Amino acid sequence: MTADPAWIEKSLTAARPRAVAALLRYFRDLDRAEEAFQEASLKALSAWPKNGPPRDPTAWLIFVGRNAGIDAVRKVARHTELPDEDAISDLSDAEADMADRLDDGHYRDDILRLLFVCCHPDLPATQQIALALRIVSGLSVARIARAFLVSDSAMEQRITRAKAKIGRAGVAFETPDADARAARLGAVGAMIYLVFNEGYSARASDLAGGGKDEDARRSAALFAEEAIRLARLLTGLFPSEPEVMGLLSLLLLQHARSRARFDAKGEIVLLEDQDRGLWDRTMIAEGLAMIDKAIRHRAPGPYQIQAAIAALHARAQRPELTDWAGIDQLYATLERIQPSPVVSLSRAVATHKLHGAQAALAAIAPLADRLAGYFYFHGLRGGLLRELGRIDEAREAFDRAIALATTTAEASHIRQHLDGLCAAPQAPKTR
Amino acid sequence: MxxxxxxxxxxxxxxxxxxxxxxxxxxxxxxxxxxxxxxxxxxxVARLMPTTSATTLRKSAEEPLVIDGPFAETKEQFLGFYVVECENLDAALDVARDLAKANPGNGAYEIRPVMLYRPNETxxxxx
Known part of the structure; x- marks a missing residue:
């Protein structure tokens, strides 16, 4: 193991959530914790190549960061400085002591707390995402700004405002009891899912068409990859939580399809038409392994069920081999434990496959009011009407969908349907 | 050797x-x-999936215990490994149970899906 710059950079990135989380507990102040980590990272860059990498980089960074933070406080208070850590690489006894006290059980609540401050209910989704990417993942403001397609200064402002809000709200530093921990875990899971979904959202995919293709794809991938990294982190800390496993599985199985989701022109390719050879088999294998593990607990939850649905799609070698009856059953369970018109709409796709367009149309009819402003409702409805030969109604539904489309890729996809209305009837599909 | x-x-x-x-x-x-x-x-040659994908079957006097995650205790060492084709996690656990029965006592089997596998021959x- 050599301390070359690339290795150091990766080690700093890998250590960041644990180290910042421990420093946050110590200083009880997000800015100070971040500054202390920054300070420790700078020292690592000069000390590690000279003295060799430490045995436990995370413990080293916490130890040095803590001293740097105290140092800063003392300097302000005109006290004497602490000895310089530049000379130290392996902190020997001190480090071993730190490592002992900061075993995984200790880290667990620290990191959960760090993640939890990012999902404060007062923060809008975009601020939660930006904050998590900045504080936990350690991405630069410029990188996050680029992913959100806003200016650096706008992103800087957004993050500063979010931090101020958190500062005012205060963070609970006591060790959470089982209930509080479960609540935090739920909120953090939802936040990670938000990060992931940002990759699918308007801004990222709106650029999918046209020349900025690669940029858009990279931004979309960034959100997905960071979300998967966060979900992995959480799974490592809570190895026996079936919903955490379900979340990781869901993200892996969905992200595995990312390369097949858009064609060369940036047009949406529906699940059924995707080149399954472009699906990432390694990611699928890990996603299937995780859902396998989760199911053993016999404690189903929304993430597990959605992952199980994604798993049935992933397992189908060809679209016609898809286990639609299984998918329908899983959606039925999801409808029961987490009722939502969007879930019912998704189930209608399975209904269509199993019982035909007429049955699916009947299934979505009661959703019309609640999903009046939902793009996919009108898109699916248009497809079903077209299949039934009700062309004028289909056209009307597609027109509505286009009006509600939030990305050019969505709009252009529906426009193709409109153009094809005179062609042979075709089934509607999911993405 | x-x-x-x-x-x-x-x-x-x-x-x-x-x-x-x-x-x-x-x-x-x-x-x-x-x-x-x-x-x-x-x-x-095998490369294993991340430890988050691991399941451990811990031997015990009675029915072996199935635990999520890798077996992290440092007192026991990694002594060898099997590569077995299994339909799913349950099937792999069955194999591990058989191994535990064949070699009762202390210890554990960590079941970790393989990410890359090249059988090769020497x-x-x-x-």
């Missing part, structure tokens, strides 16, 4: 590799493997 070479590293670091870094490392490793392969010295012989 055949040697098993077990790989240990910081998962969080290797997990943070970009696709390019990953490809570069795997490419370099492949070069080493090709050399060994040409000499008829390379046996099965000319070496061992008991």
């Amino acid at each position: 055949l040697y098993a070479i077990l790989c240990y590293d910081h998962e969080a670091v290797t997990g943070a590799w970009s696709q390019e870094e990953e490809d570069a490392v795997m490419g370099r490793l492949m070069t080493v493997q090709k050399g060994l392969e040409a000499e008829g010295r390379l046996g099965p 000319k070496a012989e061992t008991r």
Whole structure:
């Protein structure tokens, strides 16, 4: 193991959530914790190549960061400085002591707390995402700004405002009891899912068409990859939580399809038409392994069920081999434990496959009011009407969908349907 | 003599590799493997999925205990490994239970899905 710059950079990135989380507990102040980590990272860059990498980089960074933070406080208070850590690489006894006290059980609540401050209910989704990417993942403001397609200064402002809000709200530093921990875990899971979904959202995919293709794809991938990294982190800390496993599985199985989701022109390719050879088999294998593990607990939850649905799609070698009856059953369970018109709409796709367009149309009819402003409702409805030969109604539904489309890729996809209305009837599909 | 070479590293670091870094490392490793392969010295090569995908079957006096995650206790050492084709986790656990029955006592079997597997063949012989 050599301390070359690339290795150091990766080690700093890998250590960041644990180290910042421990420093946050110590200083009880997000800015100070971040500054202390920054300070420790700078020292690592000069000390590690000279003295060799430490045995436990995370413990080293916490130890040095803590001293740097105290140092800063003392300097302000005109006290004497602490000895310089530049000379130290392996902190020997001190480090071993730190490592002992900061075993995984200790880290667990620290990191959960760090993640939890990012999902404060007062923060809008975009601020939660930006904050998590900045504080936990350690991405630069410029990188996050680029992913959100806003200016650096706008992103800087957004993050500063979010931090101020958190500062005012205060963070609970006591060790959470089982209930509080479960609540935090739920909120953090939802936040990670938000990060992931940002990759699918308007801004990222709106650029999918046209020349900025690669940029858009990279931004979309960034959100997905960071979300998967966060979900992995959480799974490592809570190895026996079936919903955490379900979340990781869901993200892996969905992200595995990312390369097949858009064609060369940036047009949406529906699940059924995707080149399954472009699906990432390694990611699928890990996603299937995780859902396998989760199911053993016999404690189903929304993430597990959605992952199980994604798993049935992933397992189908060809679209016609898809286990639609299984998918329908899983959606039925999801409808029961987490009722939502969007879930019912998704189930209608399975209904269509199993019982035909007429049955699916009947299934979505009661959703019309609640999903009046939902793009996919009108898109699916248009497809079903077209299949039934009700062309004028289909056209009307597609027109509505286009009006509600939030990305050019969505709009252009529906426009193709409109153009094809005179062609042979075709089934509607999911993405 | 055949040697098993077990790989240990910081998962969080290797997990943070970009696709390019990953490809570069795997490419370099492949070069080493090709050399060994040409000499008829390379046996099965496996890369395991992250520890989060692991399940542990801990032996006990009664029915073995199934636990999520890797077996992290440092008192016991990694003594060898099997590569077995299984339909799913339950089937793999059945195999582990059989192994536990055949070799009762202390210890545990960590069941970890394989991410990359190259069986290969060597000319070496061992008991």
